[in-house]
Amino acid sequence: MTGASARQNLAGKRILLIVGGGVAAYKSLELVRRLRERGAFTRVVMTQSAKKFVAELSFAAVAGSPVHHDLFDAAAEGEMGHIGLSREADLVVVAPATANLVARAALGLADDLATTLLLATDKRVLFAPAMNLRMWLHPATQRNVATLGSDGAVFVGPEKGEMACGEFGPGRMSEPLDIVAAIGSALAEDTGLPLPGAGGAGGLAGRRVVVTSGPTHEPIDPVRFIANRSSGKQGHAIAAAAARAGARVTLISGPVNIADPPGVETRHVVTAREMLAAVEEALPADIFVAAAAVADWRVEAAAEKIKKTGAPPSLTLVENPDILATVAARDRDRPAIVVGFAAETGELLRRAREKFLRKGCDMLVANDVTSGVFGADENTVHIVTAEGVEDWPRLDKEAVAERLAGRLVEILAQQRNGKSP
Numbered sequence: 528m529t530g531a532s533a534r535q536n537l538a539g540k541r542i543l544l545i546v547g548g549g550v551a552a553y554k555s556l557e558l559v560r561r562l563r564e565r566g567a568f569t570r571v572v573m574t575q576s577a578k579k580f581v582a583e584l585s586f587a588a589v590a591g592s593p594v595h596h597d598l599f600d601a602a603a604e605g606e607m608g609h610i611g612l613s614r615e616a617d618l619v620v621v622a623p624a625t626a627n628l629v630a631r632a633a634l635g636l637a638d639d640l641a642t643t644l645l646l647a648t649d650k651r652v653l654f655a656p657a658m659n660l661r662m663w664l665h666p667a668t669q670r671n672v673a674t675l676g677s678d679g680a681v682f683v684g685p686e687k688g689e690m691a692c693g694e695f696g697p698g699r700m701s702e703p704l705d706i707v708a709a710i711g712s713a714l715a716e717d718t719g720l721p722l723p724g725a726g727g728a729g730g731l732a733g734r735r736v737v738v739t740s741g742p743t744h745e746p747i748d749p750v751r752f753i754a755n756r757s758s759g760k761q762g763h764a765i766a767a768a769a770a771r772a773g774a775r776v777t778l779i780s781g782p783v784n785i786a787d788p789p790g791v792e793t794r795h796v797v798t799a800r801e802m803l804a805a806v807e808e809a810l811p812a813d814i815f816v817a818a819a820a821v822a823d824w825r826v827e828a829a830a831e832k833i834k835k836t837g838a839p840p841s842l843t844l845v846e847n848p849d850i851l852a853t854v855a856a857r858d859r860d861r862p863a864i865v866v867g868f869a870a871e872t873g874e875l876l877r878r879a880r881e882k883f884l885r886k887g888c889d890m891l892v893a894n895d896v897t898s899g900v901f902g903a904d905e906n907t908v909h910i911v912t913a914e915g916v917e918d919w920p921r922l923d924k925e926a927v928a929e930r931l932a933g934r935l936v937e938i939l940a941q942q943r944n945g946k947s948p
């Protein structure tokens with residue numbers, strides 16, 4: 528989402544910001560300032576430990592309203608009560624979301640004002656985690672993140688970087704402007720995910736999902752390879768969204784420079800043939816999403832580095848297996864939904880429809896890659912199904928992923944009711 532569109536979305540919006548006790552709490556002061564600049568109203572709730580990092584008065588000053596922290600504050604109860612605090616908001620944001628706060632929220636505890644509000648809210652909750660990288664990577668935290676995701680919460684970050692404790696890795700809270708953008712998306716998008724208290728687990732709970740993502744690298748010799756510009760952002764975002772919707776997700780990733788998504792089992796491969804083998808090992812599944820930009824050809828690789836002596840060598844290309852078509856053609860245990868992607872540089876919809884039929888998939892996500900999709904954060908896609916074409920607006924790749932997860936939930940429900948997707 529661009530700054531301009533986030534600004535439009537936020538005017539008049541009411542954000543309930545829960546500040547957890549972490550060093551990143553100081554960044555939430557800037558978050559409140561940025562939200563205010565964009566015309567949003569922020570009510571701030573601080574946990575007891577948050578007050579050890581930033582003074583309550585600082586938040587009251589930037590937010591322009593008193594800070595709440597006490598579950599048993601008679602004056603505040605008289606004014607509106609803690610349920611009211613969460614009900615009057617358009618969105619609840621937890622920033623920084625510490626490991627402890629994430630765990631208490633996942634368990635549904637209500638032992639202070641912050642967790643009581645999280646349990647009482649009927650609004651979407653956006654978490655911006657911030658913690659030591661080992662705490663973030665710990666299976667307990669990842670389980671908690673997946674649980675909150677399947678209850679309908681959304682996440683922004685954490686980012687990789689140098690941490691206050693001197694270590695390097697995922698755990699830094701996202702920058703305030705990135706959180707503002709995520710707030711804009713969370714408010715703008717009907718993600719298809721359940722809202723808290725609107726029916727329990729996510730729509731993909733109990734489902735198995737396999738996703739391919741990123742490019743493949745096909746070696747020419749031990750030092751050179753054929754590759755493409757895929758960043759893996761879209762495929763990784765889809766894997767994360769499916770996990771948040773409650774699915775057990777295996778992501779088969781080609782070589783990328785982005786972090787493994789939370790709550791997802793990620794396997795790393797290099798070539799198309801390795802990717803196919805990993806996919807076949809991960810199946811059976813209910814849903815297969817082929818978001819990878821698989822190299823169509825490989826080279827008969829030389830065992831030694833090719834030397835620059837004489838005429839330039841000619842490369843003999845051999846066709847790679849088509850992973851999507853192979854999975855879609857399985858007669859025994861074919862996934863109930865097979866989703867392909869089409870990256871085209873012209874005649875987008877004609878080629879996408881043709882590819883949809885040729886590959887035998889149930890849904891094809893088409894995008895025009897002439898407009899700088901590779902590596903970008905946004906994407907304009909068209910969804911081709913047997914029913915026709917849906918044109919989606921330009922969205923963050925995260926929002927495309929959330930919406931796609933929502934569509935997958937719908938298709939599974941239609942299939943259960945005996946209708947074709």
Ligand code: CTP
Nearest residue numbers: 817818819821847848849850851867868869870
């Ligand atoms: N795909 C795959 N295995 C391949 C090639 C492509 O699984 N060897 C999948 C991609 O993951 C994507 C879809 O097929 O979901 C379409 O990929 P794309 O590169 O657009 O199509 P191609 O089949 O390669 O056709 P072309 O390059 O001729 O457009």
